[in-house]
Amino acid sequence: MTVSRFAERLGEFVSLCDKERAALLQLEERQRTLRRGVTLVRENDSSTELFILKSGMMMSFVILDDGSRQILRFMFPGDMVALPSLVYPNAPEAMAALSDAVVCPFDRAMLAQIALEQPRLFLAIVALDQAERVMLTDRLAGLGRTSAKARVASVLLHVRNRMRRLDLTMGNSFVPGLTQEEIGDATGLTAVHVNRMLRQLEEEQLIARDSGRVTLLDEAKLTRAANYVDRLAALDLSWLPPSS
Amino acid sequence: MTVSRFAERLGEFVSLCDKERAALLQLEERQRTLRRGVTLVRENDSSTELFILKSGMMMSFVILDDGSRQILRFMFPGDMVALPSLVYPNAPEAMAALSDAVVCPFDRAMLAQIALEQPRLFLAIVALDQAERVMLTDRLAGLGRTSAKARVASVLLHVRNRMRRLDLTMGNSFVPGLTQEEIGDATGLTAVHVNRMLRQLEEEQLIARDSGRVTLLDEAKLTRAANYVDRLAALDLSWLPPSS
DNA sequence: CGGGCACTTGATGTGATTCAACGCTTGTGG
DNA sequence: CCACAAGCGTTGAATCACATCAAGTGCCCG
The missing domain is CATH 1.10.10.10 (Winged helix-like DNA-binding domain superfamily/Winged helix DNA-binding domain)
Structure with missing residues (x-):
């Protein structure tokens, strides 16, 4: 059986059953290739898509009024990204490829479905996302005080x-x-x-x-x-x- | 029926059924009063507790090696806080009361139980937490570039x-x-x-x-x-x- | 061969820090 | 009820970390 890139990543931290793996595989049915430099999502784009980054390196960022850019996060293969799309119909952050990359887009409805049908799996996804949140606060402290x-x-x-x-x-x-x-x-x-x-x-x-x-x-x-x-x-x- | 402080907050954004309200009420069974200035959690404390802030204002913060402090977040009544405790046995951030406050502590196992038994409710909680995440990135961009x-x-x-x-x-x-x-x-x-x-x-x-x-x-x-x-x-x- | 982009380095400017001092309010113990 | 200490706010002067401006290098790619 093919295994999803994201399942591999989640599997580093928790063991998954076949049914769970199968559900994750659905998230990677479509895929899109990006050249280095290409913008996948622009800030404020209307979209309800999330992504699994399958290969390559990407970043999320915002552009401020004065034109300066703040990179919010670097993204690596296996990362599930754009979770804010769950609750914001307009992207709060842009995403672009830092190297040639492959992403698998899927609609937030698919994640909602996983949440309802496979609660344990969703809990694991949320748990992993908490690590991202803590890395974000680390960087916040870094910018503010180091x-x-x-x-x-x-x-x-x-x-x-x-x-x-x-x-x-x-x-x-x-x-x-x-x-x-x-x-x-x-x-x-x-x-x-x-x-x-x-x-x-x-x-x-x-x-x-x-x-x-x-x-x-x-x-x-x-x-x-x-x-x-x-x-x-x-x-x-x-x-x-x-x-x- | 008594209604939980957190259910009120979540109710601002999504409608909840009685069963869901009842589940949330369980999270607020215990409560603890804090005087202004008191530290509820110290950084690196071993704890698997999360909290609902019931009244008052609090902050989460870290102290760096040189003694400087970075406040990561202000917390207001109705907020569910310390979600990182889900995955970190040692608190990555400290929490203290900015005014007299009341918090309701509950174990991460209770949240896990909600995730498994009431997936829709958990999805709503996660969705609300995404807003917090975006506010964090707003602040990151603010520190870096404004x-x-x-x-x-x-x-x-x-x-x-x-x-x-x-x-x-x-x-x-x-x-x-x-x-x-x-x-x-x-x-x-x-x-x-x-x-x-x-x-x-x-x-x-x-x-x-x-x-x-x-x-x-x-x-x-x-x-x-x-x-x-x-x-x-x-x-x-x-x-x-x-x-x- | 030429143009562009990333990197490098020096000189100068500036926003924020640091240090220092003082006033005001609040709470506390004599 | 007063004296005093402690914490917060305010302000000025000196300093520092990082930004800005400017110029030049090497390298990749068309």
């Missing part, structure tokens, strides 16, 4: 840890695949200042860089400097009742 | 709008009940600078102040200056299936 250097380091650690979940052979070296401007828009900084912070992290021997590739030289120290916590590592869904 | 003045204005508007939902007679004048330091910790600013921003808003005739009371003199202009959107006003739960 230095530019810490914020940049935090993005590096976050991206590395998400990527490593998808490729367990990954070590301390990886290619973030983000421009410095994108890192800036995620951290509330200018691209110029991101550049200086990267340089500083390099000078302090916390990271090394080589043509887009980043190597974490002292992960423990970097984690401390960034005030970073891997929220997926501490996730506990063991209290969920076993599947029927 | 001026100090906008952030302070945004807090004023947010608190006023939440309070007005509880007292429909409230006009443009209200008592936030927050110190300037608290506003600063919510906006990523120092108390000193919050003071200056309030003064500036006053000089620009956007607000008036008198011994703790704030009056919004030009709400439209203030809303624009703050980049503020009332996310509860745009909430749409009409797609929920009717209750059985």
Whole structure:
């Protein structure tokens, strides 16, 4: 039986029965390919669609009145995204592809159906979404109360840890695949200042860089400097009742 | 029949049947009174409890290594809070009372039970929680990309709008009940600078102040200056299936 | 070969912080 | 009932972190 990308992800945290897997597979029946840079959803678009990101890397963001951009979240394969579409007929945030990507769109009605027919599965989905919420508050605290250097380091650690979940052979070296401007828009900084912070992290021997590739030289120290916590590592869904 | 505080709140957005109301009432069987300033949950506390805030105003926050505090969220009567306790055995954020308050603690197992036995009700709870998530991203964008003045204005508007939902007679004048330091910790600013921003808003005739009371003199202009959107006003739960 | 985009670096500007001082109110114990 | 301490608000001056402006480099791709 084919297994859904999202089921694999959820399966990292909780065991699923065949019926549950089958339900998730329905969410990935359609799929759409995106080239790097393409906008999937524009802010304020009218849409009741949600997505499973199947491959590639994406971001959600908002554009403010003065034209500046704030990246709200980076999205990785296996993520269920655009949950706000459940309650907002007009998208509160835009979404765009950071690399070539494949997404599976499905209507919110399908998620509602899962909620009603497979409550345990829905509970697991909601639980996983809570981890996203906590990561959001981590970033909020980062923007409000930490230095530019810490914020940049935090993005590096976050991206590395998400990527490593998808490729367990990954070590301390990886290619973030983000421009410095994108890192800036995620951290509330200018691209110029991101550049200086990267340089500083390099000078302090916390990271090394080589043509887009980043190597974490002292992960423990970097984690401390960034005030970073891997929220997926501490996730506990063991209290969920076993599947029927 | 007694009606739960949380059912009233949810009832603003979706109609509930008696069975659903009864289930929610169970969540408010116990209650605890808190004096202003008291910490209900400390960061990292081991606990599987969630809460309904029954009366008063509270905040959730984190304290960083350097001792600085970031307020993550203000909480108002009717809010269900500490949902992260679903998946984190150790509280990722602390909670404290900003005024005298009453909370109803209940175990995450009770919410899990609701999820399994009353899926429609749980779906409604999750939907409402999505609005919180979007407010969080609004604040993230505010911290990353807007001026100090906008952030302070945004807090004023947010608190006023939440309070007005509880007292429909409230006009443009209200008592936030927050110190300037608290506003600063919510906006990523120092108390000193919050003071200056309030003064500036006053000089620009956007607000008036008198011994703790704030009056919004030009709400439209203030809303624009703050980049503020009332996310509860745009909430749409009409797609929920009717209750059985 | 040429144009564009990302990256890099220096000089300068500025919004917010930090430090310091003082007044006002509130609550508390003598 | 008063004296005093503590917390909050206010204001000015100096400083700092990050933004802005500007110029130049390397590289990929058409």
